Amino acid sequence: MPTLAHPAYPEERLATVEKNVLCRESQLATLLSIFGERQHLGFPSIFIYGHSGTGKTYVLQTLLSTLELPCAVVNCVECFTPRLLLEQILNQLHNHCPAPENDYSSFERCDTFNDFVRLYKRIVSSPDFQKETVYIVLDKAEQLREMDANLLPGFLRLQELTESNVTVIFLTEIVWETFRPNTGCLEPLPLYFADYSKVELQRILSSDYHPEFSAEFYASYINILLGVFYTVCRDIKELRHLAALNFPKFCEPVIRAEAKETDAHKLWRNIEPHLKKAMQTVYLREISSSQWERMQQEDREAAQLKGLSAHAHVELPYYSKFLLIAAYLASYNPARTDKRFFLKHHGKIKKTDFLKKHEKTSNHLLGPKPFPLDRLLAILYSVVDSRVAPTANIFSQITSLVTLQLLTLVGHDDQLDGPKYKCTVSLDFIRAVARTVNFDIIRYLYDFL
The missing domain is CATH 3.40.50.300 (P-loop containing nucleotide triphosphate hydrolases)
Known part of the structure; x- marks a missing residue:
């Protein structure tokens, strides 16, 4: 050198x-x-x-x-x-x-x-x-x-x-x-600056080895990691994140004394399912590592809840969950209450101040109301602001939710005033979805004021 x-x-x-x-x-x-x-x-x-x-x-x-x-x-x-x-x-x-x-x-x-x-x-x-x-x-x-x-x-x-x-x-x-x-x-x-070769990536990532384990053990882990991800990812920052995220799972059998550092076959069988999950989030991750782990655990817990509709078992991307939450709020909250829920420093507004005669009946009994696309996006940016910066294609995710019949397109596609939608999911379902992203949706529903 x-x-x-x-x-x-x-x-x-x-x-x-x-x-x-x-x-x-x-x-x-x-x-x-x-x-x-x-x-x-x-x-x-x-x-x-x-x-x-x-x-x-x-x-x-x-x-x-x-x-x-x-x-x-x-x-x-x-x-x-x-x-x-x-x-x-x-x-x-x-x-x-x-x-x-x-x-x-x-x-x-x-x-x-x-x-x-x-x-x-x-x-x-x-x-x-x-x-x-x-x-x-x-x-x-x-x-x-x-x-x-x-x-x-x-x-x-x-x-x-x-x-x-x-x-x-x-x-x-x-x-x-x-x-x-x-x-x-x-x-x-x-x-x-050319892309790093596989040998260079191996050398750089292996230099981050954990002091509790030998450098050779960590180098063998990096070799396995690159064997899986090198064909789809060459970004050193992304690979370094994936290495740090999955290494605790890789060394679990060694810590529990179920395998030695040289038992490559046992270590591979233990890490393989975790690498498959991580493969789905390469370049698409919108949350931190700790949030991702917690989300996986909460999804497993939510799947065990009883009494939910069949829709509750649909696996949605993290960002699409907030999109569905925003759609539910737009369907069941009167439009003029958006200021009350989503605008900072709005002051105290009593429910009777903006209650009309036809709204004395619960909105959940009347059913979902159509809402325009711009209102959906405004609510989305309000509820997601402190959690994750929007990076995905919003409109393609809306189309996916319509395809899954979680949203319904109202009217024709060629409307001059833009498309309108309705949210078709139940309250129990949206509460289960909101629970997986730590969002208290009841606080933002007009019927529960």
Whole structure:
């Protein structure tokens, strides 16, 4: 294995980088050669691209932090407006952190890129920077294409505009050809991060072995894991999560003294059903590991409940359960009560304030009422907000619920005012579904106020 070496940086720090970053020796060596001496004029911009989970962000952050190079690392997804992005860069260069003491304000207000150039020149002219190369890292850089048209060309020419020693590094999953503006710009230096090979993944994942077990035992577990998942998943973050999630099940026979670390056949029989379950959640997981385990247990308990309809045995994805809950609330709650249940700081509203004569009868006795799609989505985002960020295709899940006859489409598909639906499940069924996701649906039903 090659050893990193550069006359501008201490050997012990380079050794630390090499120890913490596995299977990226060639990329590290390339970056070090591009960086050069600390006071030498750096390359204006570097474009680093590759698939998700190939170590782009980790490698760069480890290199910059270990070598203590002046830098600002921002995520363009979190900083979704030009002002947030520019102020975050200035905050990091100033070592300023928005906090209660400063009313969560930025060090300086920065509305335009012209303001940023002026403020940046003032920062780097201070003695603290000593003419060293400053590195500005823009992670998820593809978001820049959705911002102001002058932002991307401005960052590419930042060294020229500020007349200072600065290198802007773009991290993205897409190629440069999709970035290049029609008006032309200064071309960055491209650097590609290839996917990890199976041998490299084995080496990286095996380094996370549990101290209570031997490295060889954990390496054999990783070999089994990769044998199952490598054909469908190459993302190191996803594989690392799967390894941590399933290892307690793998070593259960060893802990109970039912098998030795070398009994590969017994260990495989024990872990096989758990890996099959995990295979269904690759790239589709919308909850944490602990929630996933608890959900599996609650689903088993809910299946044992008596007196539920046949629909109770339908296995639904976690996110579809919230969609069905929102549909039930929309079917059985009057539309004007949504403010009472789902709007924060609504104040106290008595039931008699919005009760009409025809609503003196329970809505559950009258049956479900149709609701429009936009009301369903509004309720869905209210009930799911604190639990999971929506990532699945909502409309395909609605179609699936209609196919399962848990929802009914009312009217024709070509309505001008959009489709309307009814929820067809019973109260017992929706309570069982809500129980599996820890949602108290009774609190949100108008009939139970």
